[in-house]
Each structure stands twice: as C-alpha cells, then as structure tokens.
Amino acid sequence: MSGNAGWSATVLTLYPEMFPGPLGHALAGRALADGLWTCTARNIRDAATDKHRTVDDTPAGGGPGMVLRADVVARALDAVSDGAPRIALTPRGAPLTQDRIRSLAQGPGVTLICGRFEGFDERLFEARDIEQISIGDFILSGGETAALVLLDACVRLLPGVMGAASSGVDESFESGLLEHPHYTRPALWEGLEIPEVLRSGDHAKIAAWRLARSEEDTRSRRPDLWQRHSDAADQSPSGARQQKKDV
Known part of the structure; x- marks a missing residue:
C-alpha cells in the first residue's frame, strides 16, 4: 500500500x-x-x-x-x-x-x-x-x-485507485480548462466520422488539436472558467500581470 x-x-x-x-x-x-x-x-x-x-x-x-x-x-x-x-x-x-x-x-x-x-x-x-x-x-x-x-x-485520486497513474491528469478542471472531446471505434457512426487528425498518428498535431478544442469548448461553455484561465495565463512568474504589447 x-x-x-x-x-x-x-x-x-x-x-x-x-x-x-x-x-x-x-x-x-x-x-x-x-x-x-x-x-x-x-x-x-x-x-x-x-x-x-x-x-x-x-x-x-x-x-x-x-x-x-x-x-x-x-x-x-x-x-x-x-x-x-x-x-x-x-x-x-x-x-x-x-x-x-x-x-x-x-x-x-x-x-x-x-x-x-x-x-x-x-x-x-x-x-x-x-x-x-x-x-x-x-x-x-x-x-x-x-x-x-x-x-x-x-x-479516485488516491494512489492505487485508478489503473494508470496518469489517468487523472488530462481531465476537465485539472488544467483550468474543460477536457477535450473523446472518440473511439467505429470510425464512422451514423454518418459521423472521428476527426481525421485523431487518426493521423501525428502526436504533436493531436496534442495541438486537443488543446485547441479544450480552449474553444471552455470559452463557449464555461466563460467563467475561461476568464480565470486567461487571467492565470496573463500572470508573470512573480504574480504580476504581464503588460500586453501592441504588435
């Protein structure tokens, strides 16, 4: 134990x-x-x-x-x-x-x-x-x-409860965002396909897609969470809000 x-x-x-x-x-x-x-x-x-x-x-x-x-x-x-x-x-x-x-x-x-x-x-x-x-x-x-x-x-977070130690990491609220959507077989169901990127085998592209969907869904479904996430992202390591510069 x-x-x-x-x-x-x-x-x-x-x-x-x-x-x-x-x-x-x-x-x-x-x-x-x-x-x-x-x-x-x-x-x-x-x-x-x-x-x-x-x-x-x-x-x-x-x-x-x-x-x-x-x-x-x-x-x-x-x-x-x-x-x-x-x-x-x-x-x-x-x-x-x-x-x-x-x-x-x-x-x-x-x-x-x-x-x-x-x-x-x-x-x-x-x-x-x-x-x-x-x-x-x-x-x-x-x-x-x-x-x-x-x-x-x-x-569910106690050591030894979930099968894999990483099972609780990439979930809604752990990163301040809602979790990305999930898919599984069959690849085609009632005319709906699994997104092509998830079948590509390109792990970098898959990770980028998942992050983008997490951000998109959080912004649209939970604007309160998105605001807190955005505020946290705007904080410098010292805790002071970073100044956004015009490009």
Missing part, C-alpha cells in the same frame, strides 16, 4: 445508512475493499441528550423549517478525533474545486458534516474550526449527496 493507504472518511449524518452507498461499488468500492480508504458513518442523533434524540429546533426570529442545533452537532463532531479536515456541506459554503479535492486527497482523510432542514445554527462555525463547502448553486434535500460527490472525487 502507498502512503495514502487507509485514507479515512468520517461522515456525520442523520442517515448513516446512505454510506458508503454508491461508493461501495465500481472504482471506489474496489478501493474500499482493498483498504485504500475507509468510510465510517456516525449518526448525529447519537449525540442528542434527550429521550427523543432531538437534533433540531425552530429558527430564532421565526420562519419555516427547522435548524440543526449547534450543541448537538458540536458534540458529535468533538467525538471524532482523527485530526482530519472538518467540512460542512452547505449551500452557504465556498464552491468545491478540483484544487481543493486534490489537496484533500493528499491528506489523511476528511470529516464531513451533512446538513439537513434549513441548515446549521451559525454558532457551530463560530465555535469550531469547520470549513464550509458547496458543490453548486442548487439546493439538495441534505448534505449526504454532496458528501458522496466530494468523497468520490477524492477517492
């Missing part, structure tokens, strides 16, 4: 039966069976102190829904002592990025806290060192699905 063998995921949730869920199958499932990572789901209700195992209460100031109590969630979190980064899945969090995924995959593991109802009592984040992460600008029923997304993205 590699140095990352045993990468540990602890999930605090009201629905521990949801884990490992789909991550118990395919690539992540094989890695789990091989001991390359572990997944422990803990029920937040176990940290409740009343006979009804209450974890939520009505919002202060009024309003619909219920709010997860800071004291109960903190008690559940304090019972985890693995030293891994602690992350709450919440739409109020910072967007999840491939850079953050890569850094988490290189660490010892992660402790994830899954939100429910209207979210967490804000005092939880004032009293504990917890990173808040969102997987997108949309609302889920709870943080469990978001936790599965984050875990899947991390696990």
Whole structure:
C-alpha cells in the first residue's frame, strides 16, 4: 500500500445508512475493499441528550423549517478525533474545486458534516474550526449527496485507485480548462466520422488539436472558467500581470 493507504472518511449524518452507498461499488468500492480508504458513518442523533434524540429546533426570529442545533452537532463532531479536515456541506459554503479535492486527497482523510432542514445554527462555525463547502448553486434535500460527490472525487485520486497513474491528469478542471472531446471505434457512426487528425498518428498535431478544442469548448461553455484561465495565463512568474504589447 502507498502512503495514502487507509485514507479515512468520517461522515456525520442523520442517515448513516446512505454510506458508503454508491461508493461501495465500481472504482471506489474496489478501493474500499482493498483498504485504500475507509468510510465510517456516525449518526448525529447519537449525540442528542434527550429521550427523543432531538437534533433540531425552530429558527430564532421565526420562519419555516427547522435548524440543526449547534450543541448537538458540536458534540458529535468533538467525538471524532482523527485530526482530519472538518467540512460542512452547505449551500452557504465556498464552491468545491478540483484544487481543493486534490489537496484533500493528499491528506489523511476528511470529516464531513451533512446538513439537513434549513441548515446549521451559525454558532457551530463560530465555535469550531469547520470549513464550509458547496458543490453548486442548487439546493439538495441534505448534505449526504454532496458528501458522496466530494468523497468520490477524492477517492479516485488516491494512489492505487485508478489503473494508470496518469489517468487523472488530462481531465476537465485539472488544467483550468474543460477536457477535450473523446472518440473511439467505429470510425464512422451514423454518418459521423472521428476527426481525421485523431487518426493521423501525428502526436504533436493531436496534442495541438486537443488543446485547441479544450480552449474553444471552455470559452463557449464555461466563460467563467475561461476568464480565470486567461487571467492565470496573463500572470508573470512573480504574480504580476504581464503588460500586453501592441504588435
């Protein structure tokens, strides 16, 4: 096993039966069976102190829904002592990025806290060192699905999980661009051909075509990514923006 063998995921949730869920199958499932990572789901209700195992209460100031109590969630979190980064899945969090995924995959593991109802009592984040992460600008029923997304993205990067060490290199977001299109046999399908350059055997031309398509698709489909990529390309090694010269 590699140095990352045993990468540990602890999930605090009201629905521990949801884990490992789909991550118990395919690539992540094989890695789990091989001991390359572990997944422990803990029920937040176990940290409740009343006979009804209450974890939520009505919002202060009024309003619909219920709010997860800071004291109960903190008690559940304090019972985890693995030293891994602690992350709450919440739409109020910072967007999840491939850079953050890569850094988490290189660490010892992660402790994830899954939100429910209207979210967490804000005092939880004032009293504990917890990173808040969102997987997108949309609302889920709870943080469990978001936790599965984050875990899947991390696990596939662990040493020994993917068949080839380079499998995760030329993919969307790794270079700041969307990945180029892919093709495979048959060469002709429903009147559509594989681009000639990909059948040429000229690796330099193939690489240039792939880069050009990555740039073209990123520019048209994800202008936000293209802007960040362009800004990064305009930075000098010192971090200062290069001055564009008129030709």
